[in-house]
Amino acid sequence: MWKVPKFIKQSYLVFLLALLLYSSFGFSFSRTEATTSTGTLGPVTPKDTIYQIVTDRFFDGDPSNNKPLGFDPTLFDDPDGNNQGNGKDLKLYQGGDFQGIIDKIPYLKNMGITAVWISAPYENRDTVIEDYQSDGSINRWTSFHGYHARNYFATNKHFGTMKDFIRLRDALHQNGIKLVIDFVSNHSSRWQNPTLNFAPEDGKLYEPDKDANGNYVFDANGEPADYNGDGKVENLLADPHNDVNGFFHGLGDRGNDTSRFGYRYKDLGSLADYSQENALVVEHLEKAAKFWKSKGIDGFRHDATLHMNPAFVKGFKDAIDSDAGGPVTHFGEFFIGRPDPKYDEYRTFPERTGVNNLDFEYFRTATNAFGNFSETMSSFGDMMIKTSNDYIYENQTVTFLDNHDVTRFRYIQPNDKPYHAALAVLMTSRGIPNIYYGTEQYLMPLDSSDIAGRMFMQTSTNFDENTTAYKVIQKLSNLRKNNEAIAYGTTEILYSTNDILVFKRQFYDKQVIVAVNRQPDQTFTIPELDTTLPVGTYSDVLGGLLYGSSISVNNVNGQNKISSFTLSGGEVNVWSYNPSLGTSTPRIGDVISTMGRPGNTVYIYGTGLGGSVTVKFGSTVATVVSNSDQMIEAIVPNTNPGIQNITVTKGSVTSNPFRYEILSGDQVQVIFHVNATTNWGGNIYVVGNIPELGSWDPNQSSEAMLNPNYPEWFLPVSVPKGATFEFKFIKKDNNGNVIWESRSNRVFTAPNSSTGTIDTPLYFWDN
Structure with a gap:
């Protein structure tokens, strides 16, 4: 079903000829395998506050990249002809870029931002996208947002060069700000035009030139190089209109198909x-990742x-974290409504794949409770408690x-007033605020x-650091840290x-x-x-x-009580009690990543983690690479696969467990x-008989198989x-009743390649 032919390698003779040709012109090359992770600040943690930047829409720090070579200048929003986006x-493109983010780092740092999430930095489709309207007009779009992937190994030249990206990374890290990039591994660009009877459009994917060993080749500046001498720095990798290698599903638009198969395929x-x-x-x-x-x-x-196959996501995340540099942050867009029949699939996605969620349940309820008032504050509180119980890693979700x-x-x-209240609650709720x-x-x-958003x-603001909203984020990001x-x-209501x-x-x-x-505009009295x-x-x-003030706590008949107080219109109070927990008792607050193989790095966060400590996964001792009072870097030991509890022991005191x-x-x-x-x-x-298949426990089996061609079922x-x-x-x-096949166990062998996939035969249910 999914089998495709192998790549054909370039001949060694072509390699020697190209090398001789390009060395004569003074080019220098680097290859993807030669690079290593440098200068990271570590994963985003619940102590961080993320700031999401649509790169093109933030600030234009370098007007020279507003109209890159070969770009249709009419796709830049510049009606005045002054090379400045007018918003x-x-x-259309507006001009925001990597340099613009660098220019505003003081603004971000002063606000208390400790991580930025930017648009996909790699090359996107750069031709016009036309939507035909019912009145005969045509809307002209661009891929400014970064969701129409074209070449993962070159930067989006509207944002800057690879050198510019590295300067952005360094500038952020020097100011204690982590860098998260948007990454699209579900699709390339639009290949059919739904406003023109699904006429053929684009969707093509490109890659840099390769050497004889199959390594991508870059010049000294980190840009793809013309290694094979054909006058181009890229080659067509896949085309949905001539999909000879089965790179795309090619099943057409999902439309109203709300099945799991429809969403994923x-x-x-x-x-x-x-x-x-x-x-x-x-x-x-x-x-690419x-x-x-x-x-x-x-x-x-x-x-x-x-929209992605969870088996792919799990392996994809594992491959990234197992590569040089250790684990990084992973969170994804599992888009749901409220209520939504996909809620169980959504809430279990992090434990099934290791990739956390953008918290759409939080977003929906906050919008209703603080925005249009269609839900009560009690409902918002109920959501907080329900999700605290439903989410295995509640403090890693991105709210x-x-x-x-x-x-x-x-x-x-x-x-x-309710706008500020929503912002204050976001900054103090479980999860990582975005x-x-x-x-x-x-x-x-x-x-x-x-x-419109x-x-x-x-062109919409002067980056004022004195707004109330800015100050709320500033004060509460500091409290979060x-x-x-x-x-x-x-969380307790x-x-x-x-x-x-x-x-x-x-x-x-x-x-x-x-x-x-x-x-x-209403004042309420809160009881003791x-x-x-x-x-x-x-x-x-x-x-x-x-509009907040202080509170008093008194002892009444042996019970400490917060004295009755009033809340005026729009009032928000945040009261903090922050005693030292000492250093003798280890306490685990968070672990990143929450899934990995033996030999992987894991970061354990909390308090009392310094000094001489023993880290265990279950009963197996792990190697501690380094530690401080608030963090341990350890190596996952070679022990029984499956769910294990991490504990930290110092002297005779053992911490709380973490899954x-x-x-x-x-x-x-x-x-x-x-x-x-x-x-x-x-x-x-x-x-x-393996943990990935539930170790024979039907309650821990795979998810339900897919059946678009019933009675045939399939599942990666x-x-x-x-x-x-x-x-x-x-x-x-x-009702959850289970019927087993009444036959001997089936046996199968997985592929040996790290990126391998394989189909089983079509089995028939055996009673």
Whole structure:
């Protein structure tokens, strides 16, 4: 089903001829395998605050790259002819670039930002995208956003050169700011035009020249080089209109197909959907991700994870983290509504793949509770508790009020008071807060569309560091860094009504209590509340910025209580109790990554982690590379695969456990196939003798197989490279009742290549 021919290698003679030719012209070359990760700050953690930048829409620091060589100048928003984007036609390029981000690093640093997420830095389709309208007009678009991949190994020249990117990385790191890039591994560009009866369009993917060993070749500046002497620095790798190697699924637009098969195998918005079950595709995407990791980035935001094969995602993430430089941040866009039938698939995605979610459940509820008031504050509190229970790694999810794919929050909530309240809650809630560029400047779009929200910040604001929103982020990002209750703590709702929420974040003795009134013009009295805070007076961390004041804690009949207080319109209070936890007791707050194979690096965060410590995965001791009071770098030991608890012991004291999944080895895909009939609502699953197949536990089996051609079912599953394993198919009905095949165990062997994929035969259910 997914088999494709192998690449044909260049001959050694061609290599020698090209080398002789180019050495005579003084070119120097580097190859992808020669680069190593340098200068990273480590993964993004719950102590960080992320700032999302749509690179083209932030700031133009270098006008010389606004109209790169060969680019149609009419696709740059420059009606005045002064080579400056004017922020009017948001479908066109505006001029933001790597240098623009560098120029605004002081602005970001002063706000308390410790990580930036930028648009995909690599080359995108650079020709016009035309949408034909019902009135006969044509909308002309560009790929300014970075989601129409063309060549993963060259920079988007509208943003700058590879040298410019490296300067951006270095400037950010020198200021303590981590760098996360958007990465699209689901599709290339639009290959059919849905506004013109799906007429052929683009979708082509290119790669640099290769040497005789198959290594990509770059010049001394890190740019793709014309190695083979044909006058070009790239070669066509795949074309969805002539897909000889099966690089794309080619099943057409998803339309209204809401099945898992539809989401994963059909086109998203007519973007050419990669066949992630094809070994050539896996190899290319892994090579591309490792290339950017080698440039010293600190993480990946994975686009469109809802639309990707989870077995691919798991192996992809594992390949990146197992490469030189250790684990980096991974979070992805698993887009859901509220409520949504895909919720269970969404909430379990991080534990199944190792890639965390952008928290759409948080976003939806915050929009409703603080934006249009269609949900109560009690409902928001209920969501916080439900997701704390549902998410295995609740503090690693990336929370947000808006982003490039949704309506700007300011459009939904133009009133400053609930707007500020939402921002304060975002900054103190579980998870890692993500601030969409311009939120701190109250950017107000003309309408509710996502494109209207992708405003050019340079023409829309003066980057004022004195706005209330800017100061809220500034103060609370500092609190997030310094009080582990916010970064690592649990959540408890102390009091809630339709309009009021009082909640507590707690990590051992450390606490932060947040009290919020979303109503701008109403005052409410909060009754006396039980508390574990010591007796005393606690001042508002925001210093009255959102009308807050101090509270008193008194002992009443042996119970400490927060005295009754009032919340005026839009008032937000943040009270912090931040005692030293000492250094003798180790406490784990977070672990990155949460999934890996023996030999991988793992970072353990918390308190009391310095000095002489012993790290164990289950009962197996791990090697400690380095440690401090707040972090341990360790190596995953060679022990039993599956779920293990990490603990840290210092002297006779052992920390709390933290869940970690040890993989059986380098992950590859086996695509299982079976012909089986089921009753209505029933599904087929795979279970086997390795942890990736549940170790014979039907409750830990694969996800339900896909059946677009019932009664045939198929499913890609991530298993260890080269492993020979036993398995069976099982049936589950709507009530969870299990029927096993009544036959001996089936046996299969996974491919030996690190990027290999293989199809099983079409089996038939055996009763």
